[in-house]
Amino acid sequence: MIETVKLTVRLSNFYEMPMPNKVASVALLAYIMFFSTYVLATFPFLQVQNNIYGFTTDFINLVVLTFLFWMVQCSELSKKAYIFSTLGLFLWTMGATADVFDELVVQPYWVSVYFEDLCRTLGMLFTSYGLFKTMRFVQSIHNRLAAELIIDDLTKVHNRRYFYRYVKSANTTPYVILIIDIDHFKSINDEFGHDVGDIILQQLATTYNNAFEGNAQFARLGGEEFGGYLPTSNIEQVSEFCQQLIGLAHTINVKNTRHLTVSIGVAKQAPYEPLDKVMKRADQALYVAKNTGRDRFEISST
Numbered sequence: 001m002i003e004t005v006k007l008t009v010r011l012s013n014f015y016e017m018p019m020p021n022k023v024a025s026v027a028l029l030a031y032i033m034f035f036s037t038y039v040l041a042t043f044p045f046l047q048v049q050n051n052i053y054g055f056t057t058d059f060i061n062l063v064v065l066t067f068l069f070w071m072v073q074c075s076e077l078s079k080k081a082y083i084f085s086t087l088g089l090f091l092w093t094m095g096a097t098a099d100v101f102d103e104l105v106v107q108p109y110w111v112s113v114y115f116e117d118l119c120r121t122l123g124m125l126f127t128s129y130g131l132f133k134t135m136r137f138v139q140s141i142h143n144r145l146a147a148e149l150i151i152d153d154l155t156k157v158h159n160r161r162y163f164y165r166y167v168k169s170a171n172t173t174p175y176v177i178l179i180i181d182i183d184h185f186k187s188i189n190d191e192f193g194h195d196v197g198d199i200i201l202q203q204l205a206t207t208y209n210n211a212f213e214g215n216a217q218f219a220r221l222g223g224e225e226f227g228g229y230l231p232t233s234n235i236e237q238v239s240e241f242c243q244q245l246i247g248l249a250h251t252i253n254v255k256n257t258r259h260l261t262v263s264i265g266v267a268k269q270a271p272y273e274p275l276d277k278v279m280k281r282a283d284q285a286l287y288v289a290k291n292t293g294r295d296r297f298e299i300s301s302t
Contacts, residue, residue, distance in 0.1 A: 043105040055103040078137040085130030092123025155205035163219035174269035178228035185224035242297040263289040264297035
């Protein structure tokens with residue numbers, strides 16, 4: 001199951017933050033309070049009514065930047081994304097704070113021009129790079145989750161979801177479906193343990209996945225059962241391939257006591273036959289192969 005994380009920006013999140021996030025949040029708040037107190041106590045006031053529009057827009061910008069800074073502290077980002085976003089928004093907020101008070105008091109020239117513009121410019125640069133790293137981080141998470149949705153976690157081959165989707169979107173018709181089942185797999189788990197059973201599944205999956213070439217597809221359907229899709233209607237070639245798969249299973253040893261065997265059910269798609277029915281016929285053929293000796297394949301009649 002994929003664990004979900006909900007992003008919230010409540011003030012109570014402060015107590016749950018890592019220490020660096022707490023320090024950054026307190027430092028920004030302390031800067032705003034110190035700078036505001038210093039400026040208001042030191043420099044002469046302007047006529048605010050003449051600058052009400054500029055003050056309002058600059059104050060809104062400061063609030064937005066402060067909120068973005070808080071969102072970064074509440075988020076789970078990669079290390080580089082967090083560092084550059086935090087540094088960039090901190091500097092940008094410093095410049096925005098000076099910009100707000102530039103509409104209220106007569107600040108020194110170095111503050112109203114150099115300090116304010118330098119902090120804003122550097123803040124934009126660092127924030128932009130932090131945003132880039134954040135997008136890279138999100139993309140990597142997306143790619144990982146997308147892979148997890150179509151790849152079997154144990155065997156690292158495609159899973160049932162991908163197999164069904166691939167076959168349904170394939171253009172080749174008719175096609176052939178194989179259902180492959182490891183013989184006596186429960187006894188392997190009972191006798192040697194589930195860790196050995198997992199190794200057997202991994203070895204067989206890797207071996208068979210390499211055998212399916214081109215547009216053919218192989219996947220784990222669940223448990224010790226695997227599926228194969230062959231974009232062909234040539235049953236003779238399919239029979240040879242099934243015999244090859246049975247031989248490949250023999251190359252896998254179970255604790256050096258015996259070689260592995262599999263049973264295979266084969267079904268060729270009839271005209272306009274949906275995948276579910278083809279799979280059902282292949283499963284019925286597998287049942288026949290299991291009950292007539294195992295270590296063999298059986299072809300379903302249409």
